[in-house]
Amino acid sequence: MLHSSDKYQDIRDAVRALCAEFPDEYHRRVDEERAYPEEFVDALTKAGWMAALIPEEYGGSGLGLTEASVIMEEINRAGGNSGACHGQMYNMNTLVRHGSKEQRDFYLPKIAAGELRLQSMGVTEPTTGTDTTKIKTTAVRKGDRYVINGQKVWISRVQHSDLMILLARTTPLAEVKKKSEGLSIFLVDIKQAVKSGMTVKPIRNMVNHETNELFFDDLEIPVENLIGEEGMGFKYILTGLNAERALIAAECIGDGYWFTDRVTAYVKERNVFGRPIGQNQGVQFPIAEGFIEIEAASLMRYEACRLYDAGEPCGAQANMAKYLAAKASWEAANACLQFHGGFGFAAEYDVERKFRETRLYQVAPISTNLILSHVAEHILGLPRSF
Ligand SMILES: Cc1cc2nc3c(=O)[nH]c(=O)nc-3n(C[C@H](O)[C@H](O)[C@H](O)COP(=O)(O)OP(=O)(O)OC[C@H]3O[C@@H](n4cnc5c(N)ncnc54)[C@H](O)[C@@H]3O)c2cc1C
Numbered sequence: 001m002l003h004s005s006d007k008y009q010d011i012r013d014a015v016r017a018l019c020a021e022f023p024d025e026y027h028r029r030v031d032e033e034r035a036y037p038e039e040f041v042d043a044l045t046k047a048g049w050m051a052a053l054i055p056e057e058y059g060g061s062g063l064g065l066t067e068a069s070v071i072m073e074e075i076n077r078a079g080g081n082s083g084a085c086h087g088q089m090y091n092m093n094t095l096v097r098h099g100s101k102e103q104r105d106f107y108l109p110k111i112a113a114g115e116l117r118l119q120s121m122g123v124t125e126p127t128t129g130t131d132t133t134k135i136k137t138t139a140v141r142k143g144d145r146y147v148i149n150g151q152k153v154w155i156s157r158v159q160h161s162d163l164m165i166l167l168a169r170t171t172p173l174a175e176v177k178k179k180s181e182g183l184s185i186f187l188v189d190i191k192q193a194v195k196s197g198m199t200v201k202p203i204r205n206m207v208n209h210e211t212n213e214l215f216f217d218d219l220e221i222p223v224e225n226l227i228g229e230e231g232m233g234f235k236y237i238l239t240g241l242n243a244e245r246a247l248i249a250a251e252c253i254g255d256g257y258w259f260t261d262r263v264t265a266y267v268k269e270r271n272v273f274g275r276p277i278g279q280n281q282g283v284q285f286p287i288a289e290g291f292i293e294i295e296a297a298s299l300m301r302y303e304a305c306r307l308y309d310a311g312e313p314c315g316a317q318a319n320m321a322k323y324l325a326a327k328a329s330w331e332a333a334n335a336c337l338q339f340h341g342g343f344g345f346a347a348e349y350d351v352e353r354k355f356r357e358t359r360l361y362q363v364a365p366i367s368t369n370l371i372l373s374h375v376a377e378h379i380l381g382l383p384r385s386f
Contacts, residue, residue, distance in 0.1 A: 076254025
């Protein structure tokens, strides 16, 4: 197959070898128990993969987003779900690029050593949804502290992370020239916050994704936990969101290959009407179509990562990669479920689990409609709709 070999083969082989120690049964059990894949994430951390984006001087591997995307792709391709641990990857560059020297010196070596996890990012709010600049969570400076009040929703991995990057408004919307101004990002020590003003309420959801509602009631955080300049947080968070989109694209590509590999093997073996079902073109074509789209999405992913790693604008490519990859994996998922017939619905085949997991990416971290809107307005110059 086209995707079996590229210049990242060494990384692919190493991640595949680690993932092979966590077979389908492991991920199935974790899903059934609604548990966190602690042993799997630990193994990835110990092998250094979760420190891929940390510069070598801080004990990481100093790799780029491209390599990080290959790691995420391989996890999903092996039947796992990077959603349990991708936060550290997309949050990392926010800290590396915008954090102060003191923040980098203090946190990066500990994260690289696996002593701390930076797995959470708190952006989404219940009453404002995708309209991020309207968020209502506020951070008000009082001496050497910021006092946080407000609410977030769908904030993932909070119970399995030590640190969270939090977006809050530091200047009221009415007092800024542009709505993207006056927002700031903070590094929150989760364990400390839970003791002093942050409440975590888990949300049971369709996938086994540890995600939560957060309530902030006069949570105080030290001023030194502000990342970068006050008021510039939206710009910083966009860097992280572009990284997130490129990485999610890679995860969808991994899922897409998983579905394609599984269904291809199945339709060769399954005999109905005296021949393999895979001999029928009605079965072959949707599988081939999904595969073509995954390969195309993968190229856009590489382009988004290349630009990101070069420090160039990559918003358009990261969004388009996420759009193409989420669509491709969803089509591959449908073909895989369809051609497994009734067995696609049986938990022991893992298709229904992966089907649920990959469906998320039509909605989060950014919905398909919002990507289309970004392309229409910002790339094609069509009139602004909101
Ligand atoms: C499992 C899970 C994990 C998540 N993890 C995190 C996390 O860790 N951190 C975090 O900050 N957030 C997280 N999110 C939130 C996620 O990013 C949002 O759910 C997503 O961005 C969509 O926002 P919303 O749910 O508020 O939908 P809304 O903004 O309410 O939109 C709902 C739907 O309406 C449509 N829509 C909205 N506006 C328009 C428009 N102008 N034009 C056309 N269509 C439109 C879109 O199709 C969209 O899907 C997570 C969500 C889920 C489900």
